[in-house]
């Protein structure tokens with residue numbers, strides 16, 4: 078088997094590493110995971126597509142995709158290096174096949190009869206899949222102490238090239254997709270390998286029209302302004318085990334006691350309504366519920382808000398819209414019934430007005446949940462009961478911890494008088 082190619086690291090990077098480890102020695106502290114510093118990046122919500130991006134590729138954005146097993150990007154012409162089919166990375170690139178894409182071997186022989194590794198980059202929005210060479214690219218972010226960016230770090234990552242046409246439906250200027258799924262070639266796994274940090278990351282997605290949100294790769298604390306606040310990560314509302322679902326590399330959790338609306342558990346066709354499999358997806362704007370769950374959910378929310386002033390007809394794709402001038406507000410958003418995801422481990426992920434009601438016009442707010450599309454939902458029993466989408470994760474800290482195989486969640490940060498747009502991105506002096 079051919080040895081994996083290693084590119085020489087730029088000198089400044091080695092110097093930074095040396096400095097970082099000296100500091101660590103001097104303070105005789107060691108960060109969890111293996112001694113390196115976690116990396117921080119800004120997250121932007123694209124107004125046109127509702128996708129979340131981070132400027133990881135030469136300051137060009139990559140779309141964050143919790144369901145993607147690889148990093149893919151357009152490559153500069155044919156001059157890039159391509160990994161060997163027999164390399165470790167090539168095998169890892171083939172561990173997960175995109176939907177509707179049969180395993181077609183690892184690659185193709187080139188003119189000199191060397192087998193060049195190809196992978197199948199997948200666009201989570203258009204649903205298209207392409208073929209591309211597996212290569213190495215440079216990504217960058219900042220090292221962080223959880224309070225500020227400290228210094229810029231560039232690192233080499235295995236990525237699949239993709240044709241420019243695969244960028245369709247992604248935000249203008251995006252250079253590809255950073256997969257964050259539970260796979261060896263996902264971004265956080267490659268950060269863990271190259272930076273010697275833990276295989277975990279925290280996402281704090283921003284809401285539309287507010288400043289940048291924040292992602293931290295590799296563990297560690299996360300402080301949000303104003304100063305003096307405690308580490309959000311150290312004071313999460315709860316944890317729940319990460320579960321597998323079929324062959325999917327994505328993130329799943331179990332609502333083993335079901336879902337409650339206004340403290341009452343939804344009764345489903347099976348007569349009980351639990352346990353339910355929940356997925357998490359950063360490339361759908363709103364949580365999608367399987368049709369049986371959706372009907373029960375809408376019925377329950379409708380019944381508990383029977384007295385509230387409605388806007389009819391509702392604004393598609395939503396089914397329940399209200400005159401928001403009459404809803405009343407709390408520090409957690411509109412004063413509407415709370416939704417409890419009663420998770421394995423005993424804690425609730427509680428969805429308050431700020432994450433359940435979306436403002437669609439000046440005086441109209443709608444219940445921001447949609448019915449799972451046919452096809453996603455037709456294999457009943459096999460499709461999760463719900464896939465939690467971007468809007469429901471905004472202004473919550475969500476921690477994906479592969480080491481402990483668990484998911485941590487903060488609940489809506491407005492309750493702590495802060496938001497995901499309050500990380501201090503000023504470089505520490």
Ligand SMILES: *[C@@H]1O[C@H](CO)[C@@H](O)[C@H](O)[C@H]1NC(C)=O
Pocket residue numbers: 118119132136217218219226228229502503504
């Ligand atoms: C590092 O942080 C600085 C200060 O916020 C920012 O200007 C720069 O773009 C960041 N670098 C990367 C690669 O994100």
Ligand SMILES: *[C@@H]1O[C@H](CO)[C@@H](O)[C@H](O)[C@H]1NC(C)=O
Pocket residue numbers: 109275277278279293295296297298310311476478
């Ligand atoms: C959050 O806290 C947990 C438990 O204390 C720790 O293992 C982890 O490294 C921290 N940070 C992140 C981003 O997971």
Ligand SMILES: *[C@@H]1O[C@H](CO)[C@@H](O)[C@H](O)[C@H]1NC(C)=O
Pocket residue numbers: 337339340341417419423424425
């Ligand atoms: C979770 O939510 C349910 C339904 O609203 C409630 O009965 C239960 O007390 C909550 N559990 C916790 C631990 O908050």
Ligand SMILES: *[C@@H]1O[C@H](CO)[C@@H](O)[C@H](O)[C@H]1NC(C)=O
Pocket residue numbers: 388400401402403440
């Ligand atoms: C919403 O309620 C306000 C106050 O009662 C009223 O002035 C307004 O016309 C209502 N808007 C709609 C679209 O019904």
Ligand SMILES: *[C@@H]1O[C@H](CO)[C@@H](O)[C@H](O)[C@H]1NC(C)=O
Pocket residue numbers: 225302303304501503504505506
């Ligand atoms: C942000 O961090 C910088 C660098 O540490 C600091 O000078 C500044 O006061 C911080 N900003 C706020 C609002 O705390």
